Amino acid sequence: xxxxxxxxxxxxxxxxxxxxxxxxxxxxxxxxxxxxxxxxxxxxxxxxxxxxxxxxxxxxxxxxxxxxxxxxxxxxxxxxxxxxxxxxxxxxxxxxxxxxxxxxxxxxxxxxxxxxxxxxxxxxxxxxxxxxxxxxxxxxxxxxxxxxxxxxxxxxxxxxxxxxxxxxxxxxxxxxxxxxxxxxxxxxxxxxxxxxx
Amino acid sequence: xxxxxxxxxxxxxxxxxxxxxxxxxxxxxxxxxxxxxxxxxxxxxxxxxxxxxxxxxxxxxxxxxxxxxxxxxxxxxxxxxxxxxxxxxxxxxxxxxxxxxxxxxxxxxxxxxxxxxxxxxxxxxxxxxxxxxxxxxxxxxxxxxxxxxxxxxxxxxxxxxxxxxxxxxxxxxxxxxxxxxxxxxxxxxxxxxxxxx
Numbered sequence: 037x038x039x040x041x042x043x044x045x046x047x048x049x050x051x052x053x054x055x056x057x058x059x060x061x062x063x064x065x066x067x068x069x070x071x072x073x074x075x076x077x078x079x080x081x082x083x084x085x086x087x088x089x090x091x092x093x094x095x096x097x098x099x100x101x102x103x104x105x106x107x108x109x110x111x112x113x114x115x116x117x118x119x120x121x122x123x124x125x126x127x128x129x130x131x132x133x134x135x136x137x138x139x140x141x142x143x144x145x146x147x148x149x150x151x152x153x154x155x156x157x158x159x160x161x162x163x164x165x166x167x168x169x170x171x172x173x174x175x176x177x178x179x180x181x182x183x184x185x186x187x188x189x190x191x192x193x194x195x196x197x198x199x200x201x202x203x204x205x206x207x208x209x210x211x212x213x214x215x216x217x218x219x220x221x222x223x224x225x226x227x228x229x230x231x232x233x
Numbered sequence: 234x235x236x237x238x239x240x241x242x243x244x245x246x247x248x249x250x251x252x253x254x255x256x257x258x259x260x261x262x263x264x265x266x267x268x269x270x271x272x273x274x275x276x277x278x279x280x281x282x283x284x285x286x287x288x289x290x291x292x293x294x295x296x297x298x299x300x301x302x303x304x305x306x307x308x309x310x311x312x313x314x315x316x317x318x319x320x321x322x323x324x325x326x327x328x329x330x331x332x333x334x335x336x337x338x339x340x341x342x343x344x345x346x347x348x349x350x351x352x353x354x355x356x357x358x359x360x361x362x363x364x365x366x367x368x369x370x371x372x373x374x375x376x377x378x379x380x381x382x383x384x385x386x387x388x389x390x391x392x393x394x395x396x397x398x399x400x401x402x403x404x405x406x407x408x409x410x411x412x413x414x415x416x417x418x419x420x421x422x423x424x425x426x427x428x429x430x
Contacts, residue, residue, distance in 0.1 A: 037327055039297040041285040045278040051271070053263050059251060064282070065321045066250050068295060072283055074248070081242040082276040085261070086269055088238040098265060100236040124262050130234055 042068075094164070096140040096157050098123045112136060115172040119161065119191065121179060129177065136175075139164065144178060144187040158191060165198050173201040180207060239265075291361070293337040293354050295320045309333060312369040316358065316388065318376060326374065333372075336361065341380040342387060355388060362395050370398040377404060 038046075042064055049060035067075050091097070092104035099105065106112065106126075116136030120126060126138050141156045165171060176191055178184035192202050207225035209218055218226070235243075239261055246257035264272050288294070289301035296302065303309065303323075313333030317323060323335050338353045362368060373388055375381035389399050404422035406415055415423070 037302065038324065039286055039295055041278070041281045041297075042295065045282055048275045048278040051275075052260055054256060054259070061321060061324060062251070063249055065319065067279070067282060068286070068320070075279060075283055078245045078248075079276050079279040081238070081245040082264070082272060082279065084238045085242060085264060086272055089236055089265070098236055098239060100238075105234065122262065123265070124258060127235065127258060 095138045096142060096160065097126055097138055106138060114170045116175060117165075117171045117173070118175045118177050120177050121184065121187075125177065125179075137171075141178070141187070144181075144183040145190060146183050153190060156187070158194060161191070162194060165195065165200065171200060173203060176202065176204040178204075180205075292335045293339060293357065294323055294335055303335060311367045313372060314362075314368045314370070315372045315374050317374050318381065318384075322374065322376075334368075338375070338384070341375060341378075341384040343380050350387060353384070355391060358388070359391060362392070362397065368397060370400060373399065373401040375401075377402075 045064045045067075046057065046060045049055050049063050050057050052060075055063070067078070088100065089098055090100070090102045092099045092102050092107055094103045094107045097104055097106065113136040116134075117139055118129060118134060118136055119139045119141060120129065121141055121144055123140055126140065129138070139157065139161050141158065141161075143151055143156055145151060145153055145156065165174070174195060176188040178188045188204055192204075195202055206229055207222070208229050209215065209222065209226045215223070242261045242264075243254065243257045246252050246260050247254050249257075252260070264275070285297065286295055287297070287299045289296045289299050289304055291300045291304045294301055294303065310333040313331075314336055315326060315331060315333055316336045316338060317326065318338055318341055320337055323337065326335070336354065336358050338355065338358075340348055340353055342348060342350055342353065362371070371392060373385040375385045385401055389401075392399055403426055404419070405426055406412070406419065406423045412420070
C-alpha cells in the first residue's frame with residue numbers, strides 16, 4: 037500500500053538502534069516534507085562515511101588521517117594514556133576535558149558474543165607501551181559493566197610487566213543523582229571510595 | 234576533534250525529529266560498525282525518496298504512481314472519504330482497517346505558523362466532491378488537537394453545501410487506557426459520547 041521507496045527507507049531506518057517502525061515512518065515522512073537539498077545532504081553525508089575515514093594505526097580511533105589529530109597534537113599530555121572500548125567513549129572523555137592520549141580497544145571481552153582478548157587491540161596496546169617511554173599512567177576507562185570490568189582486570193594483569201601506574205575511573209554516585217534511587221552496588225562502591233573533605 | 238565526515242553526519246542526523254546530538258552520535262558509530270553494503274543501502278534508500286515518488290492528484294497522498302493504488306482500487310468502498318492531515322495518518326487508518334478513500338489536506342489551519350485554509354487542499358476537496366456522485370460520507374479525521382478540531386469545524390462548514398453525511402472520529406478513552414490517568418477533557422468527551430450496552 038505504501039510506495040516502495042517509502043517502505044524501503046522505513047525498513048532501513050528500523051534497522052538502526054533505538055528506532056522502531058513507528059519512529060522510522062515518522063522520520064521518512066519528515067524527510068518527505070523537507071526540501072530536496074536537505075534530503076540529498078543526508079544521503080551524501082552517509083555515503084561519505086564510507087570514503088573519507090581511516091583508522092589511526094596508533095590509537096585505533098576513527099579519524100580523517102593516520103596518525104590522527106589527537107596522536108599528533110604535541111600540546112596534549114603524552115604521559116597519560118586512556119584505554120576505552122570504542123570511539124564514542126573518546127568523544128565523552130574529550131567533552132569531560134581529558135587531554136592525554138587514547139587507545140581504542142574496539143570492544144570488550146565477551147565470551148557470550150565470542151569476543152576474546154585476541155579480538156581486541158590489547159596486543160597493540162602492549163606493543164605501544166613497549167615502544168614509548170613517555171607514558172607514565174594507563175587509565176582503564178572501560179564501561180562500569182560486568183564485561184567492562186572483566187576486560188579492565190584482564191588488561192591490568194597484562195600490563196603489570198611495565199613500570200607504569202595503572203588506574204581506573206572512580207565509581208560512585210553520578211552528579212545530580214539521588215541517594216534514594218541509587219542501586220546497592222553503586223552505593224556500596226561510593227561508600228568504599230569515600231574521601232575526606 | 235572528530236573526523237569531518239562523522240561530525241557532518243551527526244549534524245545531519247540531529248536535524249531529524251526526535252534525534253538529539255547524543256543519539257545522532259550513537260547512530261553514526263553504529264553505522265561505522267556495520268558492513269559497507271548496509272551503509273550504502275541506507276544512503277541509496279534516502280536518495281530514492283527524491284526520485285521515485287509522486288503525489289496522487291486525486292487524494293494528494295504520496296505514491297508510486299498517479300492516480301495512486303488506493304484511488305484506483307475498485308474493491309474499496311468508494312462512498313466513504315476520509316479527510317486526514319498527512320500521509321502518516323493514512324498508514325494508521327489502513328492499519329485500523331478503513332477501506333474507503335482518502336483526501337490528504339497537507340496540514341491543519343494554524344495561524345501561528347502562517348498556515349491558512351488556502352494552504353491546504355480544501356479547495357481540491359470541494360472540487361472532488363462536486364465531481365463525484367459516489368461519495369456519501371466524509372469522515373473528518375484530523376487530529377484531536379486544538380488546530381485539528383478547528384480545521385474540522387472549518388471544513389464541515391464549507392461542506393454543508395453538499396448533501397453528504399459529515400462525521401468525525403469518536404472521542405473517548407483510548408483502549409488499554411486508565412480512567413485514573415485520563416485527562417478531564419478526554420473523560421468529559423467519553424461521558425458525552427457514552428453508548429447503551
